[in-house]
Amino acid sequence: MAAWDLSVTVEDLGPDAPPVTISVASDLHVGGVILKLVEKTQIKRDWSDHALWWEQKQRWLLRTAWTLEKYGIHADARLLFMPQHKPLKLGLPNGKTLRLRACFSNPVFQTVTGICRQLNIRHPEELSLLRPVEEKKKKKDKDAAEEIYDLTEVPLSSVSRPSLYNGMPAHFADSPQMEEIYKMLSATQPPPAPEVIAKQYRPASVVDKAHIHGRWLDSSRCLMQQGIQENDRLWLRFKYYSFYDIEPKYDAVRLSQLYEQARWAILLEDIDCTEEEMMLFGALQYHISKVSQSEPQMVSSNSAAMDDLESALLSLEVKMEGESSSASEMLENMTAPELNDYLKIFRPKRLTLKGYKQYWFKFQDTSICYFKSKEESIGEPIQQINLKGCEVAPDVNVAAQKFLIRLLIPAPEGMNEVYLRCENEQQYAQWMAACRLGSKGKTLADSSYQSEIQSIRSFLAMQKTSSGSHGNATASDESINTHSLVSPRYHKKYKTKQLTPRILDAYQNVAQLSLTDAVMRFLQIWQALPDFGLSFFVVRFKGSRKDEVLGIAPNRLIRIDLGVGDVVKTWRYNNMKQWNVNWDIRQMAIEFEGNVNIAFGCVTADCKIVHEFIGGYIFMSTRSREKSDTLNEELFHKLTGGHEAL
């Protein structure tokens, strides 16, 4: 067979180096070409990751046993010889940027799997890559300032079979820097400054959201084929909102990234929620950031039952200290701790004229009782109020030194309103914490009492800093600007000092949670939002003349009227008989049981993306059924690949 010249650009020689020309015959296989090439360059190095990329055809020549003829390569082919793994800048859900080497030659599905293995994220099928939204405004100095965590030094071989060391993949244990990166991955980030939130791109409408979903990469094709270059920037995100088998013990990175993605979805109003829900999300973020400072590793929570008992034992023991008592004495001594002080009380509904009146108050068990004075506190109280089941609300203005506890106490006739006025922060924190516990039927012996006091104090501190110095004050790390915890809409609606009590209010219900539980709770509430899991696409239904929105959820498709925003129709996947893509006219057709047929063309995204979304969710739903842990990649491609997979 006749020999001809083939010129190949070898990337390692530098961008300006001329192509290397070798003499080949059509029956030479690709492996032979590479061998010749390597000999010719005379460079000694590990070439095992290198492969040939055929530029005109946009394909890798990965089958080294195939001949040039089989590939259809002639002398005019422009070939590039380069590594399959190249560095990529990866924006993580938590907003940090990671530089790592990703595979440019395998389908993106595998690339993501590789990345997740490197980062120790289980169930990589739930994630994918998308092109970032361009940051238009700040192109100047911003990029330079950004910190990039570099993982490119990680040898590829070690990543392929990660072994755990101290609960993290061994490659993170190599150096302190690497450990630092792992920490960044697995720990939740502190709340962002309000200005940062305000500056981020926020989708303003369903259509905006739909545009974001047009950015997903095609899972069946490789990065090179999709025009991604070395050192390009991509986002790694959870794409399919169907989170399988979350296990805090193994999922430190997965869980914290999921939390971050959810948090940003809330903060940027990517998913809508009500004001009450926003306050609860804010309270959880506050709690999570607070707890993660004191409890850096995710530790599984211990049971509340034990807690209770321990605290009881503890208080018992305190009482017994010193005297060696018999069991009976121990018992006599044992009473729950109590709180005694002078406070002022006011009953708004009754005898309004009287105003606040001072009494000697005693908090015991779950009740408050009060007496005329300390001296008379041995006798019958003037009144005893059981706080169990009551509502407790703060009414505080630090600047004005107003420390009010508003109690709404249930009685057969309705709710009675009672205000307690405290003199100072200290007193307020103690009594407020006591009232909160009491309303939940807990006594001061409960282990959460001290932490409750602490959190009330730090909230008070928050009020102080935010009212004292404006904006980015010299906030100690204890205090957080509450504007960091809610979406910008509420920055306008409320001042921090108005916001703080509302968040504190929601906070009392979550203050006892461990870090993991709090993160899980955040995710649960997020998942319980009506719009959770919806990915939007603007489509044009067959036979319709206007654009409409298709929402794709883990278990259903919904059709939304773009004008009104109402859900017009819902179809569930389990009623779906088949779906097809007409690639020529780029139209999707779906058939449901009961002879329901729909067809639509996609406006804001390639129909491959829509197709992949639907197929992907169907794939996700098959996971629970097959017990094996190995991912059925073939099935994924079958469901999502379209004609290219066949």
Next chain:
Amino acid sequence: MDDIDAMFTDLLGEMDLLTQSLGQETVPPEPPPSAKEEVKLSYGFTDVNASLIDLEDTDLDALMADLVADLNATEEKLAAQIDDLRTPSPPPQGLPAPPKGLSTQPAPAAAASPTSPQSGTSSNVSTPASSSTSPLPPPPPQSAKPTMEEIEAQMKADKIKLALEKLKEAKVKKLVVKVLLNDGSTKTLMVDERQSVREVLDNLFEKTHCDCNVNWSLCETNHELQLERFFEDHENLVEPLLAWTRDSENKILFQERKEKNEVFRNPQNFYLWKKDKKTLRDIKDKDKELLVQENFCGTSIIVPDLEAVLHLKEDGKKSWKQRLFQLRASGIYYVPKGKTKSSRDLVCFVQFDNLNIYYGKDFKSKYKAPTDFCFVLKHPQIQKESQYIKYLCCDDAWTMNLWVTGIRIAKYGVSLYDNYKTSEKKAVVSSAWTNRSTPSPSSSNQSTPSPTIRAKSPNQANGHATTPQPGPVSMDSGFVPPPPPPPPPPMGEVLPPPPPDPVLPPPPPPLAAKSFKKPSPPQRHTPMNFPPPPPAMDNLPPPPPPPPMNDSFEDPPDFLPPPPPAAGFGSLPPPPPPVSSLPPPPPAGYGGMDQSLPPPPPDPGFLPPPPPQPMFIGGGAPPPPPPPPLATAAPRPVRPSGSVKKMPPAPPRRTTPSLSGGGGGGGGGGGGDFMSELMMAMNKKRGSS
């Protein structure tokens, strides 16, 4: 009636005396229904006397029987406790049952501060937290034998524990409750505050011979407000009853309520409510199943997305106003006038933390409501007209059902599903049972512990109670000193909080057992015989649901307090046959064991899942295990599943034939006499069957 009254007072007085005489020990005697109770009893009636007068003779008899049983139990328990206190020397932890966190810690803690017992205890106490926290498999520390100091410290801790239990027990409230049945008759029960509605229902099943289907519910009515609601099975019954006013005419009804579990039978009606009726009717079973899966088995419970125009009676006003309401997991919202339906514009109407939902009856005439399909949200303590009550009115029954159910899902979450699964299991079991035989329940009395007994005596009732099982049991055993018989009661009391979640990591128990065990003779012999090792308990909170033939199962519980077997069961798929061996031979074996106090079973290694191992070892050490079992196989399958659940049904009681199930259930040790009693009961049964 006066005599009855007198009798009752007498009885109470006697109990008082008894307890006082026993009460020399440090611990406040557990309050049997006594003076204090008299006050409590009165809820729902004007007072005790009146309530007693109201009772039918048969009710009274039953109640008396219960009280007597209660008394007996108390007596024995107290006696045992006294023994404990007096002779503290026997090392405490004979029990195989490993308390989760608690038992483990003593060792290390004690070691740290061996000298002073006081400090020892303190360290014990405090450490538990840390030890229990670590999720990972507990390190096998047990190398060293406990030193004297450690033992002492441990004893101290045990005492404290005991004291705490007593304290808690002392505060337990009990009510006599008259339940109205469908046929207009009533049943009277004593309910203690730790009992869940599920347990009370089981109790009623026992008394009424109904078919035990999943629709049976307890309902409370509020006469004054014309409200009613059925309790959820996991709720405690006493608490809501305490909110009743003294003179209220509220009632407790025992009825079938189809709507209680409708959402699990026809989830499409709630989750796909927008579809047309025909589609909903024709939906396939597999799709229903999928809906339940999607909405109740995921990481988050999904609340149906409801939206409707409802009529709202405004605070204190007479008129009804229409508003567009939406239900979300976080509460009920409405769309303010002139705003869009977008989430951010919604105004919160109520959140569910402090509210219960009720059906309104006859509101059309009472409040001039547009229809009679009304529901109400109010704080459970509110019993009279108040501006804090929210009245809502729906256009039709369908809508009302949708909303009430949706709100229940939002409020109670996964508990509803757990309740349903439990009640379903119960229904299956009992239907199987009814097919087999129908023993007359009434015949039961003390000797064959009847259901009533259980219900009454708080300890026992609770011990078996669904929730607490694991937690309490294990704790108890860890701390309570020796005497065999008493253990059962304490258990019930101790557990304050509901059962630990099943998810907990593998039980560390073996460890604990190991390190301390040595010295102490096992208090509960039973565990050893019975295959199920106590350790398992930690994991599985739920008591095993009764085996198909629940009767057999039931008996034992009364005698043998500890449910451990059950727990073990859950973890070990195939329970060892020995259980079934109940027939005559075993008793002997048990008795022997008791006395001989074989050394505690060496611990089998702390592998989390090793439950089976322990058992074998345990069994082996002491007397040879009872003759091989047989027969029992059948029941098995059923139980395991039950144990997995969080809230298994309370053990039913009743007389029955084969003890097989019971043996398992009864893991705890009754004293010798218990055993003989048990034998008698069994024989009797066998004879009858």
